[in-house]
Amino acid sequence: MRIIVAGCGKVGWTITEELSREGHDIAVIDIRPKVIEAITNSFDVLGVVGNAASFNVQKEAGIDRADLLIAVTDADEENMLTCLIAKKAAGCRTVARVRNPVYTEEIGFIKEELGLSMIINPELAAAGEIASLLRFPSAIDIDSFARGRLSLLKFVIPEGSPLDRCAVKDIRKSIKADVLICTDERNGEVVIPDGHFVLQAKDKASIVATPDNARAFFDHIGLEQHRIRSCIIIGGGTIAYYLMRALRGTGIHVTVIEQDEARCRYLSEQYPQADIICGDGTNERLLQEEGIAAADSFVALTGIDETNIFLTLYAKNASKAKSVVKVGHVGYRDILETMDLGSIVDPKSLTAERIISFVRAMQNSIGSNVETLYRLIEGKVEALEFAIQEGSPVVGPQLSELRTKKGVLVAAINRGGNGKILIPNGQSTIQVGDRVVVVTTHSGFRDIKDILE
Amino acid sequence: MNNKMILYILSIILKLEAAFLLLPALTGLIYREREWAAYFGAAVLCLAAGFLMSRKKPEDTTFFTKEGFVIVALSWIIMSVFGALPFVFSRDIPNYTDALFEMISGFTTTGASVLDNIDLVSHAGRMWRSFSHWIGGMGVIVFMLAILPSSGANMRLMRAESPGPSVGKLVPKVKQTAGILYQIYIVLTLIEIVLLLVSGMPVFDAVTISFGTAGTGGFSARASGFEEYTILQQGIVTVFMILFGVNFNAYYLLLAKKWKDAFQIEEIRWYLGIIAAAVVMIAINTRHLYPTAFLSFHHAAFQVGSIITTTGFATADFNLWPELSKTILVTLMFIGACAGSTGGGLKVARMIILVKSVRLDLFRAIHPRGVKTLKMDGKSLDEETVRGVSAYFVTYIVLFILSNLILSFNGLDPVTNFTAVTANFNNIGPGLSLVGPMGNFGMMPWYAKYTLMFDMLAGRLELYPMMMLFIPAIWRKR
Secondary structure, three states: EEEEEEEEOOOHHHHHHHHHHHHOEEEEEEOHHHHHHHHHHOOOOOOEOOOOHHHHHHHHHHHHHOEEEOOOOHHHHHHHHHHHHHHHOOEEEEEEEEHHHHHHHHHHHHHHHOEEEEEEEEHHHHHHHHHHHHHOOOOOEEEOOOOOOEEEEEEEEOOOOOOOOOHHHHHHHHOOOOEEEEEEEEEEEEEOOOOOOOOOOEEEEEEEEEEEHHHHHHHHHOOOOOOOEEEEOEEEEEEEOOOHHHHOOOEEEEEEEEEOOOHHHHHHHOOOOOEEEOOOOOOHHHHHOOOOOOOOOOEOOOOOOHHHHHHHHHHHHHOOOOEEEEEOOOOOOHHHHHHOEEEOOOHHHHHHHHHHHHHHHHHHHHHOOEEEEEEEEEEEEEEEEOOOOOOOOOOOOEEHHHOOOOEEEEEEEEEOOOEEOOOOOOOOOOOOOOOEEEEEOOOOOOOOOEEEE | OHHHHHHHHHHHHHHHHHHHHHHHHHHHHHHOOOOHHHHHHHHHHHHHHHEEEEEOOOOOOOOOOHHHHHHHHHHHHHHHHHHHHHHHHHHOOEEEEEEHHHHHHOOOOOOOOOOHHHHHHHHHHHHHHHHHHHHHHHHHHHHHHOOOOOOHHHHHHHHHOOOOOOOOOOOOOHHHHHHHHHHHHHHHHHHHHHHHHHOOOOOOHHHHHHHHHHOOOOOOOOOOOOOOOOOOHHHHHHHHHHHHHHOHHHHHHOOOOHHHHHHHHHHHHHHHHHHHHHHHHHHHOOHHHHHOOHHHHHHHHHHHHHHHHHOOOOOOHHOOOHHHHHHHHHHHHHHHHOOOOOOOOOOOHHHHHHHHHHHHHHHHHOOOOOOOHHHHEEEEOOOOHHHHHHHHHHHHHHHHHHHHHHHHHOOOOOOHHHHHHHHOOOOOOOHHHHHHOOOOOOOOOOHHHHHHHHHHHHHHHHOHHHHOOOHHHOOOOO
């Protein structure tokens, strides 16, 4: 595809790196000549220096032939204007990063009126990710798809769990939960298990399930020993704001420690039920006073990475809380992984990741009937959502009678417009109009019939 | 330094050269010359050496700007070293130093020859000489980039080989950019061949002359140069020489139907302006030498086109022209063609930037608090580009003076030596006096020849790649 990336900050840089490696034709626009020089020296892309919202600059970057424009400059207004101009001038699809909460409130209206294909808010995305990690503290990784109605949760099978030495086909008998084991990672190898596959303790397994089913499943296998009921957040910035909103109504009690008094007052107006503490979050006494020892979860969201990391290490030491740490620096990820910090959330990588999966899905939807596509477990597994059309060879027979390829699993069926999710078994059938989620270790599927031998 | 990657790319270059060598071998077969075997043998040798140097792609394919420079410089050297072999094998040019000089002169599109009478050279040899112009004109690395799968670092290679102060891309991918450049190049060359054939030129001459024009090289097809061709044929060549001296970006803009942008490129306006002014002055200055005003205009146009694009063809022995005309021609030698064309010299773009920065300095002297920015094509130039051009100019002058000093050991007259360096450094070919259009470089001693070979390569590759080879830090292991 022909893609224009406007703005080459961390997000723009990551997107460019990833997409140019995948072979797209990319033009980048930035106002800083030095940045353009560096990025064109690093990747095989066309660089244009200028204001991305200028039509002439866009023309120079080849907007008239572009399929997609991604606006990720610092300024929300510039991003929206850039997308609006691109949309009106060339009719290409547009993606904008918009982070100001004021705009986020009316995001649907903006998206509709400006004709944007996607709006990404890094802080909102990060808050969503943190919230789902807190909802499933036992999961190490959560991807959600089918517009949030389905989640793919990765977890480690605990010792002594009913899953240990259990064949996949027997799971439904022993555990009354409607879930499907999608992938199993053992010694770095990923397999899509069939009915005869036997699970072992310490495997990293993943399931596809609706959030309610997932919770029941975790209860049954002995993972969900305690639900998180309290959360301490250090730093009351935008992510904290969105996180509190996401946690509203989940029964998790939130305590926020923030230094700035005006900010504290604002947060307390917005979230009267939360405890807003005005103080220094790095103060050990204050943390103890607010009950860090008894907290179920701890989220470090200050603006300084080092402080966040240090705070998390302290929290790990002082309590059994599930910890989530926000890190803004893209580098040194490998070292952080070795530090046992719990879950690491990086809003910028997350933004880039979301945009990249949007691009992949868009590319897949050209000339195929793939609705969405996700790459999971470091790209080793793909989850695809297909729309089933009239005359498809998978319609009719029971799933157990379909001769599917090895490493293919029909993980969920979304039937009808009401968003009802079916977790299929061998007797299930696929009908016209269904949306089917397929999990596979193959790549490049373009039609549902590709799953057959 | 990523030595394995350098070796790998050099091996690709040699394999490409093996393919290129098949054209002269085929020519030899067509003309039933036994020399074809020498060219075919050299092709086999290149292929064997290419396979020997690297069997599989290295794992670490990253390289940086310095590797880009070194790869380009070494590629051109190794290509010339191997390309000179068939001249010796076939006894077309028995002496290896002479053969190497001829080869480098060919690849760098200089067109300076050591040969007295090229009619004695086989058709295969003459085809290889002219074909080397065509290969060197757009560049072998650019050719490689056009046919090889692209990778991120390739832009460094393209920048290192392509002429001009700032090399940009036409489309997002290097591979496609290189492909577009070569398509334009091939189509223009074919048009010239067809036009020359229609005008009645023999096939061999039409092809070799077109190769020489396209690469702005200057090796001619026969000893008599252009004298035996008709005015029309000379006219066609004049037009095409000037066309090949134009920045190829302009042709891309024309293809993309961006007429306005194409005609607004400042460099091309200056380029055409300089040509017009020089033609008028020389036509008036040489009016008394020719029977009609048309003829003096015709010869002035041919010579100006030939010299400013650094081709170096000659319809007339301009050595015999009045001093003013000769001085104008030598001045044009330094200016050279447009950046992004196949021509050599300092490049019109650099001259514009230099002139503008001098004007800016004068403005600042008059108004110490004045604020003014340098602009080109309506865009302001950043300080880095301007500084780069000034540094390039200084390096150019220093290398020029040093080469001139070394050459003067040969005891020939200063005009010969000065114009010899000028003609080789700027990739033109003929100079004045003993190395004029009717002379050759055969009488130069060996050290002068090697100095001129270095100058040709440095001139074609825009100085830095060749100079990089002499920096010890480059060769240290990283």
